[in-house]
Amino acid sequence: MSDERPPQTTTGTVTPPSTELLVTLENAAKTRTSTWRRILRDPQAVVTLGLLAVIFLLGLLTPWLAPHGPNDAELSMINAPVGTPGYLLGADEAGRDILSRLLHSINTAAISALIGAGVALLVGVVAGLIGGYFGTVTRATTEWLFNLIMTFPGILLLIILMPVTGGDYRFTMLIFGVLLSPGIYRIVRNLVLGVKNELYVDAARVSGLGNLRILGRHVLFVVRGPIIIAAAFMAGSAIAVQSGLAFLGVGSLQIPSFGSMISSGFRNLYIAPTQFLWPSLLLGVITASLVLLGNALRDILEGSMPKPAKVGRGQRVLDNAGEATAARTGLLEINDLAIAYPRPSGGLNEVVRGVDLSIARGQIVGLVGESGSGKSQTAFASLGVLPNEAVITRGSIRFDGRELVGLTDAQMRPLRGKEIAYIPQEPMSNLDPSYRVGAQLVEGVRSALGVTRAEASARVLALLERVGIADPKRTFDSYPHQISGGMAQRVLIAGAVASRPKLLIADEPTTALDVTVQAEILDLLRDLQSELDMAILLVTHNFGVVADLCDRIAVMQNGVIVESGTAAEVFAHPTHEYTKMLLGAILDESTVRTDPPVAVSDERTDR
Amino acid sequence: MLSYILRRLGAGVVLAILVTLITFLLLSTSFNDVAQAILGTSATPDVVDDLIAAKGWDRPVIVQYFDWLIHAVQGDFGVSVYTSLPVGPSVLQRLAVTLSIIVPALILTVILSVFLGVWAASRGGVVDRIAQGISLIGYIVPGLLLAIVLVVVFAVQLKWLPATGFTPFAEDPAAWVRSITIPVIVLTIGGVANMAAQVRGRMIDELRRDYIRTLRTRGSSTTSIVIKHALRNAASPALTVMSLEFIQMFGGALIIENVFALPGYGSFAFNASLQGDIPVIMGITAFGVLLVTVVNLLTDLANGWLNPKARVH
């Protein structure tokens, strides 16, 4: 079952997807990996699944495997040591075979997990679907109800309710499942709220599909990932709680369970220590496996398997890179640059395959290409901020005569923000949501120029005014979510030019903005360029922007530059087929996003 | 802001009322058993009935509940049917004992988890594996097993720490620290196993965000990026985990209280439940719900402080 879905729009701002994501999807598409296959590829998932499968299988096979019944007691075997014939793991204080009891306990645990997680999922999913999909009144009611459930002090309540449940652990687990359901409810509700606003759901509605079908088909599809993950954690939870209760002596003493085994083992700790060991370890292994499985599933289903990597390590470079094959004297000289990403199946996949680019001082160069052509990658490489997986396989980047490829992060840092600046594509996601706008800019200025805070603040305020923000002080004091997209972009521009950089790399600076704002931003860039005499590398897919601003144009396709020349030349007489095609296909911009839908709340809910 | 807090607390009170009402309804079936238990085994049914009448347990259940409620809102939670000790102060005292274990454990958990999680997420490689390994061990090794080992080594053999019992802080701070050491260690290990992984996950996600890259392009240092920016943003979801962890620790504390003979909240509830000491159970439940409300409220407030978008105006 492929995880790719048709492209869809959210609210209206449109952005092309990041290259990394494209690479992953591309790889995924190429190898046609189904979800199952991806699960099977991940060692953590495989090991834990395997372990759990073996354990629960043993439980199922108990009628054939267990040499004794769980409550068969032999007086003569009381506290028999490990290895007694017929009592492989010894016998407990009542003379019952520990191995048999262990096997039966597995079943108790399995049933606990099934009931607990099952009820939680059932109640949570249904309520989440209802609460998320239908109107505010319904949602408020379900909200309130689940808040009520969530405040119940779990284990305590189960103990108090013992007279009601009669100590039957299945009933207890049922109640526990209800107590667990708010977590699921939240997840489902958030996702449903997010999906509800997706256009394709509206489309479905418009085309006459009933609510139920919409819910079933589209919405359930989206939630299945988090639910599977939550199920793993809840199963672990249910098993742990049931064991805890059994340990305390709540519930029927006839039922073999890890908790009761641990309890009697604990009583006899000094008499026969191993009695305590077996059930503890097995319980620990099961719980740990479920948690690890949940983690692995989360990594597989929800993300592109993010792995941690050393921050500030510097770009990975192959040995032969860093050599310029031709000497040139521009401000920025990129020579035969190649950037590759590792394939999931091994080996490297080049996304930039030998790019030559030259930017002179004060020159505005447009790097044009479609999504996925590698243009952003080229820009990042120049800054030294490629993602950690990326490898520069060959080529060189010279800035002001200095080779950048192969520099460590510490060596790059003095350049960044000071001599080479960057304006990102999507303004809102490129500001730290937790800090005020002004503070972020001040931090950048201080690290670039080393001035005092007061001076940096003054500079930033002046800059904000320069970039055309009406009330600089107010913006300075605002949080990112309080300003509009256009203002945010101006802020980022202000931050970028604060130190009068020699080179400004603008990565699709207007794509995320409304049309009127686009023009203003472009004007601003032009003004700043002439005022500061800075070079600009303008990365874009939009020929209109290019025409407006650029001196030279380079057209990029599939990782190579297919044509380059002055703007006038390229527009008037395009030589390459691809360029001709692009020029001919100029339409109003509206590219669709292909990244996954966003849940309503920004936090990731995963439990 | 004040009205927000009051509203939340008010909601908590409403919830407490509902929960205690349900609890009381459930408990009302066992008045007879409780009376019998008070009077001892040789009491005749007549005497039992007399006691039930004397305590007012033959009144309609709703009437009894409202009677309790009216007193409760004035701070009078009644007295235990067995010890005649006032419920309110007893619950608070027991709660203090449990909190004196849970709070240090939680603080340690947070500190260690943040450290491990950030370290693992920002270094990757071997360090990440080590951190994950530590997490794993924390899951597999049952807290109880660890507790036993610690007791045998440190209490029985070395006699540095007490094997059982609790010394109130007011009486002897040093002895208090010693008496909570092993329980806190046990709780912390379980907590870290869980939370470190969450922090790590959040941090990894956060470090891949766009604004982190933009910060790098402005020349910010690694430390600033990781700690000042990424961690701050990752902290918000981590807070939710922390509040859940807090509530979970109550369950873990219950078992530890049993093993270490600590006069805590959990064992108080457990014993009261076993004995059917209804006023105590009601008091415990009411305080429990209020406690959870307060914890949730504090989490949300902290979340608001950390995450400007979530602020309430």
Add this chain to the structure above:
Amino acid sequence: MWNTRKHRRRVALPAALLITALVATGCAAGSEPTPDDSSTAVVEKDLAVAAVSAPNSLDPAQIVDGQQMFVWSSILDTLLRKDPETGELLPGAAEKWEYNEDGTQLTLTLREGMTFSSGDPVDAAAVAATLLRSKATPGAVQSRLAAVADVVAEDDKTVVISLSAFDPQFLDNLAQGPGAIGDPATMDEERTATDPIGSGPFTLDVDKTVPGSSYVLVKRDDYWDADNVPFKTLTVKVLQDPTASLNALQAGELNAATVQSQVVSQLDASKFTITVNDAVAVGYLNILDRAGAKFPALGDVKVRQAINMAIDREGVLKGIFSGVGIATTQLVSPFGEIYEEKLNDAYEYDPEKGKELVEEAGYAGESFQIPSTFLSTTIEPVLTQAFADIGLTLEWVTVPPQQAQAAARSGDYGLYYQILGFNSDSADLATTIGAAGFGNPTGYTDPTLDGYFDEINNTVDFADALPVYKELNEYVVDQALVAPIAYIGATWATADGITYVGKANTLSTIRQFDVTE
């Protein structure tokens, strides 16, 4: 005992720790105080003992006689005492006691010079006030003073108790909860539940005490028998887990505790003295429906005898109770006077014969339900097997501890597994066999039993009544009214020159311990 205040499910062990006392007559309708251990100048020690349950309340009207007694009996003095080794009644606060002819009037003479810890004198008025208050207050003590009609302080030292009828257990009760003396000046105050004023050997150190967890008591030098209490402090730690209490013992936090016999070898022999008491309680299968009203099979003596034959007492003793105890067919304490060793041979382990008997009686294949409680956990498989061996089925039904008592009394069950700590000779039989005993919820009786109890209840002097008790005991065994399995013992480990001297009497008081330098 079915239910004291707290159920400790982990005490599958000697539940002498969960004694509920009933009343019984004593051996000596005492006159002369037995000479105490002549006290040489022994160094006073600190005793730290483990108890399985915390006192529910220290109010004289609410006190219970389990291990909670360690605490309250140290604060409140009792009218009479019992010798730890022989169990005979000794003078306590009362020097002398005497019944009238038909046992409806008991006159107690208090000794001179006793004071409460507040300094007020202990006089007859205090005793009368306490008894009357306990009788009027719903609580654990009230029902044990059921026979009391009135209490009068004739003068400062003389208390006259009028009883509506002779109660053979009354005197023994005065050595337990009902015999505690409260301070009339403060008894009704709130503090009585947690920190009462008493005339006992200790006072409670409220600052160091953590209620529910550990109680610290300090000796009173103005206690009338201070010379015979060689302990300057007493600490009672509430520990439910045998593992926890062993840890505390080894760590030096306790110097007296019961231990499971299998761990004895782990204790450092040079530090700990081990004392084994072979019998502190009796474990038995109580046949609740002896008349066979609901379970006709149980009404048939053959079936009951078959049950007695089906149980491998020695096996159970060795396996479940680790050999600490004595196999038995009787309910009475082996250290008492009613006990008849020969009667233990009455039912040899012979399941074959039992099966025959059941078939003869025509009840083969009958099935019985029995409540499963934390007391019965370890023995359930054995009993199930035993029943199966004689052609009957036993089905265990889990009952939450809060409802265990109610379940036994409800009449829904015909059987109940019980561990009952010894109280006193007559109480032990009356509890389970007497028509009003709580171990006999159906109130079963027959003309023979009626006859026995009639005589017992009308014979004031225990020595005179003894032959009747013995006949009663034999009758109970003969008729297999119940199925006793074994006397359960207890192993005490003590350190620091302290020894445990309890044998016939295991009431949890400071007198159970002595100091041997």
